Ligand code: IMP
């Protein structure tokens with residue numbers, strides 16, 4: 001079993017890159033199938049976590065798409081829902097275009113729920129979410145049409161873009177904190 005030590009904590013691999021690849025290809029095929037070729041599709045990656053998933057996903061899509069990034073920060077106060085602050089805005093017009101939001105993981109769903117409202121104000125033709133991972137036990141919000149690669153347990157994971165205090169994004173597979 002593959003293990004990694006990050007910030008003195010031991011993680012074990014739960015999903016290998018070999019297992020991730022066909023699932024990402026499947027999500028890409030769904031995108032190719034869902035959007036007519038004569039309509040504009042914009043892919044928005046949420047930094048930093050989505051950068052590896054997005055790179056693999058868009059290279060598996062056959063049709064041309066426009067790609068941009070946003071960086072968000074969630075502030076969790078005393079309430080369970082925190083406000084999402086935009087650290088980096090998207091730099092292209094999305095009005096009347098199909099938007100695909102690419103995220104590493106959906107935990108409570110708060111980040112995507114709030115970002116969806118920000119995007120809706122820009123009047124895109126549609127919004128869909130593609131996330132590599134979801135922790136179904138934790139979701140607290142209704143999200144727009146969302147597509148996920150893997151459902152995982154409510155355990156902290158790193159790798160394939162996800163970090164633990166900034167470290168571990170480069171690990172090839174998904175690693176879970178050992179209990
Ligand atoms: P949400 O707003 O609760 O859905 O949280 C989403 C964000 O929390 C993700 O974009 C990740 O940055 C972070 N996150 C949630 N769970 C994990 C995890 O297990 N490992 C690393 N980051 C996580």
Ligand code: MG
Pocket residue numbers: 046047048049050104105
């Ligand atoms: Mg993130």
